[in-house]
Amino acid sequence: MAAKKKKTANGRSKRAPQKAGKRAQKKDKTKKAILEAALALFAKKGFRRTTTKEISKNAGIAEGTLFNYFGSKEDLALYFIEQEIAGLISWYEDEPDIQEFPVVEKLFAIIQRYLERITPYEDFVGAVYLRALQPSSKLNPLSLDGQEVNLHYLKFIRSILSEAEAEGEIPPLGDLGAYGFGLFQLAILTHWLQDRSDHKEATLALLDRCLTVANTVIQRGGWEW
């Protein structure tokens, strides 16, 4: 936290045109710090038993300031999803060998990585998941905020699929492929949340089998209308 304050001081001394950018950066930092503090608490105490007071304390800000950043728990959750997706995409881009994988393995690796990332926050993710089922929720994939986040992810998936299409690895799927994958990932998440097997290995097996079967079906072609 101390490091952050120092940077703020530096920021103020910079020239005016950079000020807005710096402010946004600082805002981002604080948001991340809040999320980090919240996640650590969720992992330790569970989602329901964590209070906003504790979150702000752990993030080193006043409780009132917290609400300036996140108006509701939903905003926090949406930010979490956003960050997860950004993290997943940058992981994918930096992972050395993954570009060489067959497309099925790429998709497997992405979901697997995603599940691995959210494992410490299962409790929170479960709560978010339930909340997202409500049409009025911002987290609902059909809501505007939800769609924005979702779309970012689907475009990422579509680029992977397009690449495979271009290389003739799979027949042309169009946008259908990415949409299908989005739904599939949701189904896997649903299974994962309920999976009581050791290390959730049943989900791992299901994921592998589904992708293999899907690939077999997709290979038949005729998906683009």
Add this chain to the structure above:
Amino acid sequence: MGMVEREPPRGTVNRGLRIGKLAATLTGSYLGYQFQNILQGEDEDGQRKLAYQKKASRQIRRELQQLKGPVMKLGQMLSAQGALIPQEALNELSVLQMHAPPMHATLARTQFRTALGESPEEMFREFSATPFAAASLGQVHRAVTKKGEEVSVKIQYPAIKTAVKNDFKLLRAATAAGRLKDYLTKAMLDEIESIILSETDYTREASNLARFRKGLKSLRYVAVPKPFPKYSTDRILTMTLLEGEHLDDWLAHDPPQKIRNLLGTRLFELLYFQIHRINALHADPHPGNYLFSREGDIGLVDFGCVKEVAPEVSNLLKSFAISGETLEKKKAKRIAELLWHSETPQMQSDGLFIVETAFEFSKLVIPPRGSHVSKVDFGDSSIFRELSRLSRIVIESKLTRPQLLFVFRAEIGLYNLLNRLGAVVDTRAVIERFL
């Protein structure tokens, strides 16, 4: 066996299996995996792991033809329960010959890391992401430890236990009604299931490895992998990598008769050494479990299934070997009484027939003391046919005791191997060492 060419069988089990095939591929079914493996092997399109997949499915097909593995187990168990299952039903059940689907590198790595807390790349100096062999529950990778030891890492497919359980649920449902009910009772299926489930625990295999390494130490030409507990769990088994070739590859070099005979003699000794000295048997006589060197050394892998050899059985084989041309009636009776001691006098006297048949079998393999035949040419098909005929009588008999049965199967597995080797073996000389 010609399993693959068979017409699609009908019947309750088969129907059950077909239903299973649909649900299975997704919900986690061992059967489903296997169907998929076979199907995938068919439509080839030059993708990355295809060569491996093809090999795996070829292996499956070959094994299907040999009717081994769980079917064998099934047969053993059924006979053990005194039931005789019709061949048709057995064929249907042979689909149970199980192989987990291949894992791509990411899945294998995830499995490893979940079990051991670190990825194979972190734990080993080298780890080859592509497996070199398929196993019934997973696959086998090559690796080099940080100390420089070459090892083989067997990684189990995730949730295999659940898959086996699912299949048995299905099998129970499929066999609960109809004609199979009398042959495959719930109790039997429970028992077979528990055997297969116990093989999913690689820690058991690791302790078998340790036991047989010690037990077989004095046979200098046999290598048994050393387990590495540090890199092993119930789902991961790391052991020394054995060198050598599988039988087919070994034979492809057209080895001289002398080496064939040497190897044959050693294989023969290896079996009887286990029976008489270790009193336990590596009970999967499948050729894939042997690795041969050009010099005739033997590497033995796959200790997932080890059986204790009862003293009665070891003694029975010894008394066969010291008999002359004929087995005295009195002696045969005593053996039958011993083997069927807990059964009715009627069964004991019927058991006499089994003992006599087994003796005929034994005489073919080990010429009686003082016989003019000194060596056995296992390449001779007529001997082999006669062995098969006699063994069928024993194996298919309701009366056969389970402890006798698996020894018998191991013997047949061995003679099958010796037949393919075309080995001529002085079996009498080998056996004398144990008498």
